[in-house]
Amino acid sequence: MKNDLPGASALEEVLLAQREAYSREPYPSWEKRAGHLRALRTMLLDHADALADALDADFGRRSKAELLLSELWLVKSEIDSALRHGKRWMRPRRRATGIWLRPATAKVIPQPLGVVGIVAPWNYPILLAVGPLIGALAAGNRAMIKMSELTPRTGELFAQLIGRTFAQEQAAVVNGDASVGAAFCALPFDHLIFTGSTRVGREVMRAAAANLTPVTLELGGKSPAIVGPHARFETAVDSIMAGKTLNAGQTCIAPDYVLVPRGQEQAFVERARACMARLYPDFTRNRDYTTIVSDRHFARMRSLADEAASLGATVHPLSDAQPDASSRQFPPCAVTNAPEHSALMHEEIFGPLLPIVPYDTIDDAIRYVNARPRPLALYLFDNERVTVERVLHETVSGGVAVNETLLQIACEGLPFGGVGASGIGAYHGYDGFKTFSKMKPVLFQPRLNARPLLLPPYGRRFHAVMRLMFRF
Template sequence: MTNVEQISAQAYSKQITSDFLVDMQRLFDGQKLAFEDDKFPSHERRVRDLKALKHAILVNKGALLDALEKDFQYRSHDESILGDIFSSLSSIDYAIKHLSNWMKPQKRAVGIVFQPAHAKVMYQPRGVVGVIAPWNYPVFLTVGPLVAALSAGNRVMIKTSEFTPNTNAILSNMLSSIFDRSKVCVIEGEADVARAFSSLKFDHLLFTGSTEVGRHVMKAAAENLVPVTLELGGKSPVIIDDNIDLDEAVKRFIYGKTMNAGQTCVSPDYVYCPKNRVSELKRAIQVRYQSMYPVEEGVARRTRVINAKQYQRLLGYLDDAKQRGAEVIPLGEVSENPEVCYMPLTVVLGADRDMKVMQEEIFGPILPIVGYTTLEGVIADINDNPRPLALYIQSFDKAFQQTLLNNTHAGGVCINDAAFHVVVDDLPFGGVGASGIGSYHGIEGFRTFSHAKSVLSRGRLFFSDMLFPPYGRKIHALFYRFFVR
């Protein structure tokens, strides 16, 4: 376990007061009782809830943007609009548009042996859903799961991150203004609260956060056999083809890296570049970055690393890389005040797997570049490490693209883009292996928070009893002759 993971695990194991536990259990029990009284909300009611949620976000947009800025010391309102507000509204609009079709029972085929009969799958609400939200996109990664859970007809309890208290306050007030706590409620507190929260007997639990804390969440949920969706992270690589123009390649992936100061679970974590083009790639990144974030604008208007703890973690990665022989190149002004928690995009040349920056998810504005000689070597290196949440291919060569698609695993892939697959509402979002379990967004979100109940129905005609005992009759011999072969 790494030092960062040890700190997370220790924080996760704190104790909280019995009064708080009683209050949280009371909220949970209240939602359970409310669900028992309304086990299958109508389409109209679900849409009404979603529309109310959309209206509330629009009404509170300014307050949410200001709160996000405070929680990050500074965060561009444009980045908050794109990453938190637009993405939330888009998911609501998509759900409203498609919910009627999602809710329809699906007809399934019935074999001739079981005729006459009808079969269907009915999507039934699970009940009370728990959502543990992270700090990096505290609006979208709260609202997104909430939209999916409400679309499926559930009650929802949300545990927000202690790192974003200002945003939490707006979200909590906003949600309480449109939903009774028996339908949607927000729980605040530190990691010890998250531990108690994940021990509740939810009908489904979704956690977004680090892989190490995800293990604790899964263990707690397993005690009650609660099904989980884990949205984790990992080291999402960019692979650059030897034939692509590097300015074009950089244009396609750089915003996915710099948005929110790299504090995005699907942010490009490191880059594989043909070894003879590494210097050229560094220059292309520097030119593009400085055109997007001119030095003369200064540090004051730059999105920050969320807090001093995370900032020191990133500095530790850079110090380790330097000590192991890497070249560390900041591409912008470096803040003299560590309390400001600002770091420009910083390129690391000569990175290797012995360095922390190549072992742990970076989750910040650091970009290692790894030179490669063969695509086979890149594939082997990716496959020798935990499966990433995302993989980014920068190439217009179809064979190059297909080779990577066929021979690597990742939660999702972008070809000649980075990160934006997450906001395509009709694509499922989720990890694989160490980067997550399960998926949501769009219809996958609706189905994640629904139970797919099989229904076989028969009318007055019933012939199956012909196969009942006593065995050894001619009908059994005929059945075996024609169907058991």
């Protein structure tokens, strides 16, 4: 398949080919689905070095270790899980009928939807293209994938690898600019999953609505970390910094800001600086720290920091290195006293800036979180059960990790998805299988049944049966 598709007509041709293939085989066997998953796993593992080189070239510097840990290992684990459990996921599941419908029986039968559209972002292009693809293939679907124009080498290589691994009628990759992305989202898919910004997510949902295409949107937002009054403070800071610096903070579930007990702001900064020295020694030459993906995104980081400083905030560099526009290396910085009206405090940061916000009581921290749009992730550090339960019950977020950051996305039994402004729907594991399936309810009625008792003419027998039904 060509990667420089000229327009909507070429996209429609691929969609039509996949629809026709689906109509010929609307319910693939588990053996065929498992074969696709194994082929996908083999392709990814065999070309890990090439994918790492492409990502490194696209970013300017992207750690191969991060690719292995945060992308390839995660998708391999998810493929392995689907291979272990997928045959069981396919089985019809009995449901209760209620006493008055007996002797009828009921089942829910998982059925492939057809063709799934996947829009992958630039920050984790392999993970966020392949993750939904795993669920789509396990559920028996065909898939079209739109890669980000900000990682063109990765998109080109991924298109080649998918083209060698699958027939175009099974899985196809599309590359192109924003106009191609808009045409892609306007296609009448059977399901469309988009990972990206809330702003673009609104446009995707609007385009999908024209076709009544159901959507899963993974949108991010300002994910808070709360250092509770009973937290292991140094452990909390270390975990927050590990989550914030992975991929230089270019992670949809990265801690966006941190709430700390008032008076501990400077202690947080000092511990964070010591943590950075351990994680990324010789920072300027350290290959483990990823650079910012583009000049525009680098300029945005600098603008966020400069504007906050001009409004009275204090920017605390956590490394002796300075931001370097030529390499797009932006060292992490903590920010204190940032005004609420600054862009830093109301835009998703998506980079290595970390505002620190003090609070007086855990009630204040909960109110602060709840006064803002619901985030994709919330991180709580505390060892008191009552505090943990309060935060879990009194805040709403896409997911939560307690005394940890980021690893909730690696838990194969947990769904991943947002809520409100941070997204719609969820996937991963069985939840991904369900998202990309029609869980079709079916009632089976035997030859001998009680239906004739409820048919007109509605005489004494009917009313006697109704009195009995209302009594129980």
